[in-house]
Amino acid sequence: MPDPVTPANLTSPHAGHDTFIAPALTSRHVRLTPLTPADYGMLQMEEATTGLGLRWRYRGMTPSPDQWVRMIWDGVLAQFLVVTRKSERPLGLVLVYRANMQDQFAYLGAARFGAHARSPLMILGLALFVEYVFTCWPFHKLYLETPEYNYEQFAKSIQRYVKLEGRFHDHSYYGGRRWDQLVLALYRSTWRTEAERLLRPEVTNHSPTSLKVTMPPSKRDQPG
Amino acid sequence: MTGPPPRAPHDDDPWERFICGLAEISDRDQETITPDARVIEDLALDSLALAELIVFIDSELYARALDSGLDDRAWEGLTVRQLYDAIVPTNIEIRA
Numbered sequence: 001m002p003d004p005v006t007p008a009n010l011t012s013p014h015a016g017h018d019t020f021i022a023p024a025l026t027s028r029h030v031r032l033t034p035l036t037p038a039d040y041g042m043l044q045m046e047e048a049t050t051g052l053g054l055r056w057r058y059r060g061m062t063p064s065p066d067q068w069v070r071m072i073w074d075g076v077l078a079q080f081l082v083v084t085r086k087s088e089r090p091l092g093l094v095l096v097y098r099a100n101m102q103d104q105f106a107y108l109g110a111a112r113f114g115a116h117a118r119s120p121l122m123i124l125g126l127a128l129f130v131e132y133v134f135t136c137w138p139f140h141k142l143y144l145e146t147p148e149y150n151y152e153q154f155a156k157s158i159q160r161y162v163k164l165e166g167r168f169h170d171h172s173y174y175g176g177r178r179w180d181q182l183v184l185a186l187y188r189s190t191w192r193t194e195a196e197r198l199l200r201p202e203v204t205n206h207s208p209t210s211l212k213v214t215m216p217p218s219k220r221d222q223p224g
Numbered sequence: 225m226t227g228p229p230p231r232a233p234h235d236d237d238p239w240e241r242f243i244c245g246l247a248e249i250s251d252r253d254q255e256t257i258t259p260d261a262r263v264i265e266d267l268a269l270d271s272l273a274l275a276e277l278i279v280f281i282d283s284e285l286y287a288r289a290l291d292s293g294l295d296d297r298a299w300e301g302l303t304v305r306q307l308y309d310a311i312v313p314t315n316i317e318i319r320a
Contacts, residue, residue, distance in 0.1 A: 029278070112271075118298075118299045118300065119271065119297075119299075120271045120272070120275035120299075121275075121278075123271050123272050124275050124278065124279070127275070153271070154272050156268065157269075157270055157272040157273045157276070158272055196279075197279060197280075198275055198276060198279055199279065200282055
């Protein structure tokens, strides 16, 4: 008889295992590092002086410094810079926000800094982050909201990972025309089957290189 | 008959293995991927597909050279042969 489907065994591939496995924040090429006040100047400059400021959340607006700091943390559950391991150079920002713990979904955001527009390393950082989010919280799926002009760059290869679940027609304005707003969904179940395409085994919490802490028997034997 | 199944010919040939992975990621037939094809312009790999390619190379091939130069690598105009030559050392060891 199969195990009953409970919140515990829906939330983690490790549910029922005897080990606590910390999500990796580092892979071979990139690292996730917390966003700190020391990064604000760099991040604000990226948003204000590159195409990112037009394509992403502020859409050309330049909030005051105080307002900007409040806005970058508004509703955020977790947020990291993606940096290269070799040079510690920031590649972009990843965050999860507007988490709904009752219905178990949240929104995933990612912004790649302008100088690295073609670099695949940012994607590797985003994959680390998705693994981190699904490990830490029991989200059923993560939504990605994006204007269609951002979607086009990934339209072919992203379909393996996400489902297009919503389209707001003529939702936003930019450059003399209106654009649709798309809502994509990345399901936990899909991530579990496809993550290995973007994460080497040692960062998917199944390898000895991940930090593992064996629970003491007294805890391990306690019921659910 | 006992023992492991015979390996496909490409399993022992790093170039063929590389092309096999590239074909799967780019959703093309192996025969259509030529050494002169450009990974972005001709094979239409976007950054997500390039990330998959990096993981494939890391996982399947002994790609020591990926440790250097990946930060600043220019992908535009890069051909399949150039990418292979840049990442795969001469004395390659195929991972089991």
